[in-house]
Amino acid sequence: xxxxxxxxxxxxxxxxxxxxxxxxxxxxxxxxxxxxxxxxxxxxxxxxxxxxxxxxxxxxxxxxxxxxxxxxxxxxxxxxxxxxxxxxxxxxxxxxxxxxxxxxxxxxxxxxxxxxxxxxxxxxxxxxxxxxxxxxxxxxxxxxxxxxxxxxxxxxxxxxxxxxxxxxxxxxxxxxxxxxxxxxxxxxxxxxxxxxxxxxxxxxxxxxxxxxxxxxxxxxxxxxxxxxxxxxxxxxxxxxxxxxxxxxxxxxxxxxxxxxxxxxxxxxxxxxxxxxxxxxx
Amino acid sequence: xxxxxxxxxxxxxxxxxxxxxxxxxxxxxxxxxxxxxxxxxxxxxxxxxxxxxxxxxxxxxxxxxxxxxxxxxxxxxxxxxxxxxxxxxxxxxxxxxxxxxxxxxxxxxxxxxxxxxxxxxxxxxxxxxxxxxxxxxxxxxxxxxxxxxxxxxxxxxxxxxxxxxxxxxxxxxxxxxxxxxxxxxxxxxxxxxxxxxxxxxxxxxxxxxxxxxxxxxxxxxxxxxxxxxxxxxxxxxxxxxxxxxxxxxxxxxxxxxxxxxxxxxxxxxxxxxxxxxxxxxxxxxxxxxxxxxxxxxxxxxxxxxxxxxxxxxxxxxxxxxxxxxxxxxxxxxxxxxxxxxxxxxxxxxxxxxxxxxxxxxxxxxxxxxxxxxxxxxxxxxxxxxxxxxxxxxxxxxxxxxxxxxxxxxxxxxxxxxxxxxxxxxxxxxxxxxxxxxxxxxxxxxxxxxxxxxxxxxxxxxxxxxxxxxxxxxxxxxxxxxxxxxxxxxxxxxxxxxxxxxxxxxxxxxxxxxxxxxxxxxxxxxxxxxxxxxxxxxxxxxxxxxxxxxxxxxxxxxxxxxx
Numbered sequence: 001x002x003x004x005x006x007x008x009x010x011x012x013x014x015x016x017x018x019x020x021x022x023x024x025x026x027x028x029x030x031x032x033x034x035x036x037x038x039x040x041x042x043x044x045x046x047x048x049x050x051x052x053x054x055x056x057x058x059x060x061x062x063x064x065x066x067x068x069x070x071x072x073x074x075x076x077x078x079x080x081x082x083x084x085x086x087x088x089x090x091x092x093x094x095x096x097x098x099x100x101x102x103x104x105x106x107x108x109x110x111x112x113x114x115x116x117x118x119x120x121x122x123x124x125x126x127x128x129x130x131x132x133x134x135x136x137x138x139x140x141x142x143x144x145x146x147x148x149x150x151x152x153x154x155x156x157x158x159x160x161x162x163x164x165x166x167x168x169x170x171x172x173x174x175x176x177x178x179x180x181x182x183x184x185x186x187x188x189x190x191x192x193x194x195x196x197x198x199x200x201x202x203x204x205x206x207x208x209x210x211x212x213x214x215x216x217x218x219x220x221x222x223x224x225x226x227x228x229x230x231x232x233x234x235x236x237x238x239x240x241x242x243x244x245x246x247x248x249x250x251x252x253x254x255x256x257x258x259x260x261x262x263x264x265x266x267x268x269x270x271x272x273x274x275x276x277x278x279x280x281x
Numbered sequence: 282x283x284x285x286x287x288x289x290x291x292x293x294x295x296x297x298x299x300x301x302x303x304x305x306x307x308x309x310x311x312x313x314x315x316x317x318x319x320x321x322x323x324x325x326x327x328x329x330x331x332x333x334x335x336x337x338x339x340x341x342x343x344x345x346x347x348x349x350x351x352x353x354x355x356x357x358x359x360x361x362x363x364x365x366x367x368x369x370x371x372x373x374x375x376x377x378x379x380x381x382x383x384x385x386x387x388x389x390x391x392x393x394x395x396x397x398x399x400x401x402x403x404x405x406x407x408x409x410x411x412x413x414x415x416x417x418x419x420x421x422x423x424x425x426x427x428x429x430x431x432x433x434x435x436x437x438x439x440x441x442x443x444x445x446x447x448x449x450x451x452x453x454x455x456x457x458x459x460x461x462x463x464x465x466x467x468x469x470x471x472x473x474x475x476x477x478x479x480x481x482x483x484x485x486x487x488x489x490x491x492x493x494x495x496x497x498x499x500x501x502x503x504x505x506x507x508x509x510x511x512x513x514x515x516x517x518x519x520x521x522x523x524x525x526x527x528x529x530x531x532x533x534x535x536x537x538x539x540x541x542x543x544x545x546x547x548x549x550x551x552x553x554x555x556x557x558x559x560x561x562x563x564x565x566x567x568x569x570x571x572x573x574x575x576x577x578x579x580x581x582x583x584x585x586x587x588x589x590x591x592x593x594x595x596x597x598x599x600x601x602x603x604x605x606x607x608x609x610x611x612x613x614x615x616x617x618x619x620x621x622x623x624x625x626x627x628x629x630x631x632x633x634x635x636x637x638x639x640x641x642x643x644x645x646x647x648x649x650x651x652x653x654x655x656x657x658x659x660x661x662x663x664x665x666x667x668x669x670x671x672x673x674x675x676x677x678x679x680x681x682x683x684x685x686x687x688x689x690x691x692x693x694x695x696x697x698x699x700x701x702x703x704x705x706x707x708x709x710x711x712x713x714x715x716x717x718x719x720x721x722x723x724x725x726x727x728x729x730x731x732x733x734x735x736x737x738x739x740x741x742x743x744x745x746x747x748x749x750x751x752x753x754x755x756x757x758x759x760x761x762x763x764x765x766x767x768x769x770x771x772x773x774x775x776x777x778x779x780x781x782x783x784x785x786x787x788x789x790x791x792x793x794x795x796x797x798x799x800x801x802x803x804x805x806x807x808x809x810x811x812x813x814x815x816x817x818x819x820x821x822x823x824x825x826x827x828x829x830x831x832x833x834x835x836x837x838x839x840x841x842x843x
Binding site (some may be wrong): 166167168170171172173174175176177178181186189190 | 630633634635654655657658659661662663665667669670671672673674675676684685688689733736740
């Protein structure tokens with residue numbers, strides 16, 4: 001009767017692959033200051049150098065070490081990803097659960113807000129906002145979070161509505177439990193797997209969007225980001241440099257997103273047991 | 282005829298009767314009812330001034346102050362105008378005279394007849410009370426207890442007394458002679474009777490009025506049929522519940538603890554389940570609550586716990602509950618019986634505040650129920666139908682049972698644990714470490730439900746809403762849980778709304794039954810009346826289809842004599 005999400009992910013090979021990829025990415029990002037040979041911001045006159053022993057992936061147009069920038073870029077991507085994932089999931093959970101538990105006017109307003117956010121084309125809004133604000137990491141996390149919690153909130157509300165009718169929650173209410181207590185002690189634990197899936201989805205989208213915005217050149221230009229790297233590399237595509245300048249951040253970004261997708265895919269039976277492959281109990 | 286005012290009798294320091302006020306009209310029969318040791322016999326003897334203790338107060342018999350009368354006056358009254366039939370004990374009759382002589386003696390002594398006529402009357406009386414004529418000359422030790430009793434009765438009425446005091450007049454007789462002798466006593470209608478008995482059957486057969494005596498005080502007084510069918514004092518109800526009879530259908534329940542005489546306050550307070558502070562310190566005044574009905578209780582008798590007044594609820598077009606009005610008294614079980622979908626659970630959920638009624642009000646202890654205060658949920662708890670659902674699969678037994686205390690923020694960890702152990706014990710569950718940390722899916726259905734009940738009881742609620750608590754259990758587990766619930770009712774005065782589709786189970790545990798059909802309460806009354814003489818065709822159908830071990834037992838209820 002217990003849905004064990006850890007087991008669910010570990011038992012699928014894609015899930016395992018996803019976890020391995022993600023762990024490597026996280027390690028690289030965390031250890032960047034230790035492994036990076038150079039300061040990613042440090043500019044040198046040695047622009048557009050090809051790979052060598054001292055600079056594994058060569059130098060970019062302003063003489064910055066590409067390998068170091070790749071490592072620091074992982075930090076930005078994952079920070080924006082996990083930051084947005086956490087915040088958006090938090091907002092979505094709070095909104096979804098409260099809408100389900102507090103009925104009446106509050107629920108109606110909350111649901112209309114969610115509906116409105118869902119139909120607004122998020123990418124355009126993000127691009128417009130970013131173009132004006134030129135967001136750094138924190139601002140970007142805030143913008144992305146406030147624009148991406150609504151989908152999760154809808155699912156969470158629907159789940160909470162069905163959980164709310166469960167016997168043990170009715171029982172807790174007959175002990176005089178407040179809504180906050182019920183949400184925290186009974187509903188959040190039961191929502192656990194769904195929250196995780198929602199979180200992973202949000203992380204994945206945020207990483208993708210961060211790279212996209214950087215690629216379009218509308219995020220903070222001082223931020224070390226895979227998107228910025230690809231954009232810069234692209235303007236030198238007439239040189240050979242793209243091979244070690246454009247491809248590595250592209251691969252890193254794809255791998256991270258694929259890793260997250262794998263985990264998400266493995267965790268999906270949790271929300272929808274019909275996706276489960278035959279043979280897994 | 283007989284007026285007793287503020288009668289106090291004490292043996293040494295022990296006050297046996299404490300401020301008795303009683304009135305008897307001519308021709309009336311009053312039963313003094315109470316447990317052994319309540320002071321019934323002393324009261325009877327006091328009227329004749331036969332007690333050895335100190336008597337204070339007033340006893341006025343036909344204008345004569347009995348307590349001030351001289352011995353000579355008393356001599357004229359005793360046996361002549363006031364006679365007593367003692368409780369049969371071997372030493373009451375004189376062992377050296379034949380029973381006929383003994384019945385003759387008081388007639389001759391008071392000079393009503395000569396010896397010859399007196400013997401004739403004595404034989405008539407003995408015959409009247411069903412003693413075989415060949416036993417008239419027997420000596421007391423040759424007679425059975427029942428026969429001795431008949432002799433004592435004959436002796437008592439031999440002088441046409443105006444007031445007859447009967448002390449356990451029928452207790453030595455078997456059931457058939459009891460009703461026969463009872464009828465004979467009753468036929469003597471001119472004579473005023475004061476009957477002291479612990480036997481409610483005797484009281485109901487012989488008396489017009491009943492006074493319930495407890496700890497030397499009259500706690501309730503009223504018309505016999507009224508007192509027995511609708512007791513108002515908790516003690517009277519407890520007495521009736523403990524008394525095996527063919528009228529009530531609920532299982533027997535004892536009165537908690539034993540008869541004691543507390544130094545202060547209401548004499549019944551140590552055993553009462555609705556004691557409040559004032560009960561411990563102040564003796565209650567006797568108040569008249571309706572015609573001829575008097576009660577001495579600070580709470581005004583058995584209190585009403587919960588009242589639902591015309592509750593209605595619709596779900597879309599379905600009218601789940603239609604103007605349902607119920608009330609549950611303290612320490613009472615009300616069974617709400619009806620088929621699936623009749624709105625029972627909806628009503629329960631409305632009472633618990635899990636569901637908003639469209640109209641109607643719920644009162645708890647006389648005040649409108651306030652669901653936003655946690656206090657309500659300390660007093661009222663619910664047991665759900667399916668324990669597998671009502672217990673969270675994430676919480677261990679200990680966590681589940683202490684959850685209400687966590688929510689209500691009562692006590693610290695150790696206290697919560699101690700309380701949990703206590704209720705688990707009360708529900709007959711193990712209290713070992715190993716059990717406390719088990720999860721619901723490690724428990725059997727019966728254990729789960731008992732854990733759920735323990736959880737509902739941990740705050741000492743006064744009212745329990747039990748929604749089909751045994752629907753998922755086998756008969757043995759069901760019996761066990763129902764017994765445990767009744768036991769709690771006996772100990773704590775727990776009121777229960779027992780929701781079930783099973784009228785056979787309802788009959789065993791409830792004082793009253795309410796039948797629900799399509800959202801309406803169609804019939805409500807004492808359990809025995811509903812079960813034996815239902816009015817509604819639907820109730821009859823319910824009873825006919827109830828569990829029975831003989832295929833034909835209830836099939837003929839339409840024709841069955843009532």
